[in-house]
Amino acid sequence: xxxxxxxxxxxxxxxxxxxxxxxxxxxxxxxxxxxxxxxxxxxxxxxxxxxxxxxxxxxxxxxxxxxxxxxxxxxxxxxxxxxxxxxxxxxxxxxxxxxxxxxxxxxxxxxxxxxxxxxxxxxxxxxxxxxxxxxxxxxxxxxxxxxxxxxxxxxxxxxxxxxxxxxxxxxxxxxxxxxxxxxxxxxxxxxxxxxxxxxxxxxxxxxxxxxxxxxxxxxxxxxxxxxxxxxxxxxxxxxxxxxxxxxxxxxxxxxxxxxxxxxxxxxxxxxxxxxxxxxxxxxxxxxxxxxxxxxxxxxxxxxxxxxxxxxxxxxxxxxxxxxxxxxxxxxxxxxxxxxxxxxxxxxxxxxxxxxxxxxxxxxxxxxxxxxxxxxxxxxxxxxxxxxxxxxxxxxxxxxxxxxxxxxxxxxxxxxxxxxxxxxxxxxxxxxxxxxxxxxxxxxxxxxxxxxxxxxxxxxxxxxxxxxxxxxxxxxxxxxxxxxxxxxxxxxxxx
Numbered sequence: 001x002x003x004x005x006x007x008x009x010x011x012x013x014x015x016x017x018x019x020x021x022x023x024x025x026x027x028x029x030x031x032x033x034x035x036x037x038x039x040x041x042x043x044x045x046x047x048x049x050x051x052x053x054x055x056x057x058x059x060x061x062x063x064x065x066x067x068x069x070x071x072x073x074x075x076x077x078x079x080x081x082x083x084x085x086x087x088x089x090x091x092x093x094x095x096x097x098x099x100x101x102x103x104x105x106x107x108x109x110x111x112x113x114x115x116x117x118x119x120x121x122x123x124x125x126x127x128x129x130x131x132x133x134x135x136x137x138x139x140x141x142x143x144x145x146x147x148x149x150x151x152x153x154x155x156x157x158x159x160x161x162x163x164x165x166x167x168x169x170x171x172x173x174x175x176x177x178x179x180x181x182x183x184x185x186x187x188x189x190x191x192x193x194x195x196x197x198x199x200x201x202x203x204x205x206x207x208x209x210x211x212x213x214x215x216x217x218x219x220x221x222x223x224x225x226x227x228x229x230x231x232x233x234x235x236x237x238x239x240x241x242x243x244x245x246x247x248x249x250x251x252x253x254x255x256x257x258x259x260x261x262x263x264x265x266x267x268x269x270x271x272x273x274x275x276x277x278x279x280x281x282x283x284x285x286x287x288x289x290x291x292x293x294x295x296x297x298x299x300x301x302x303x304x305x306x307x308x309x310x311x312x313x314x315x316x317x318x319x320x321x322x323x324x325x326x327x328x329x330x331x332x333x334x335x336x337x338x339x340x341x342x343x344x345x346x347x348x349x350x351x352x353x354x355x356x357x358x359x360x361x362x363x364x365x366x367x368x369x370x371x372x373x374x375x376x377x378x379x380x381x382x383x384x385x386x387x388x389x390x391x392x393x394x395x396x397x398x399x400x401x402x403x404x405x406x407x408x409x410x411x412x413x414x415x416x417x418x419x420x421x422x423x424x425x426x427x428x429x430x431x432x433x434x435x436x437x438x439x440x441x442x443x444x445x446x447x448x449x450x451x452x453x454x455x456x457x458x459x460x461x462x463x464x465x466x467x468x469x470x471x472x473x474x475x476x477x478x479x480x481x482x483x484x485x486x487x488x489x490x491x492x493x494x
Contacts, residue, residue: 078241139211301387337365
């Protein structure tokens, strides 16, 4: 068997990537799918479009190298996290559109729960904070707003899952209703200290236990694909939420190692080992993907708008025709010209956690050009990462270098500015698709496609290293301007 197939189901597109024994990409297929915004702050997907786009990508990737399912040693799945789907067990049909992780419709409910005093109890069990970003309040919203849904859930007629569960249910024709520990750890319902669904959390969020999937390890044989849509007979052997998959794909397997993924959002994770620790700076403590079948933890800083700010320049302001054009536009000016862009379109994530923050563009002048706005948009990504890393570093050992991946990591201007504002080197691997690579590694290790971790370490090759060039004084001034702008954006919609 020549390949591992990674199904990478993201926020704006589904991808399938075939990796060969060397860990190199043999074929890629990608399909974007529609985003729905029914009301301000609401974000939804069509679950059936998620599934069909992912399956068609898989078949297309196989076709590009003339491979058949028998050539695939295993399938690894990685997915947008926290996004919620509730479906009928009898038919597999969703009862409501998927509520996406970016959706803020339950912000008021989270505030009420915080005011009721349950915040510490929730954080002590989950490592998370009470925020609409996570799954539990989204599930509750569906049960309370779809007629008859709560009663049907109590009768055991409905199933809930994050996107991995939804895909596996359909790939196995309803035979497996599972999620892995990393995705479970994002729901606000899973006790990451005990490694199990938590009855007290189910009570707090009023979620019937009958909805829940079985929790499995990130690297183990889960089931066989039964669908006849081009993948029949392949085995699913790896599952991880996208950011944990990227941490694993970056080989951040030891305490202190960290990576940042530049996708729709940005997600900085640092491995902290096998002991649960709560952050003192409102970072998330989450479960990391492990091939050892043990609970391993990471600090995470979640940034809601990363690469999505470039899509906003393209789709809303029409400053660029494609996302790839943003680097050239930003490079058309020597600096941002005093412009600061805080892309708090859906509130602010770590370390601020302000669901009511609003987007802000400040420092505009008569001579401001599109290039200044584009450059400020790219810089906003790096500034947000710097805020999160500063919080992480206050609780852990100093970072020697930041490993980076994701779509925007190919932007050299952004990566250089990232190194500048961090004051530490930024290292980009040869294969930047480390989210999919991590899912492939997990599946390949479970099936013996790769002998073990040392074989994978030996294959890693770095593509580029960006050394900081900014003076400490300039770094402090630039970050000071950014932080003043962030403070002005807070509580805008409260």
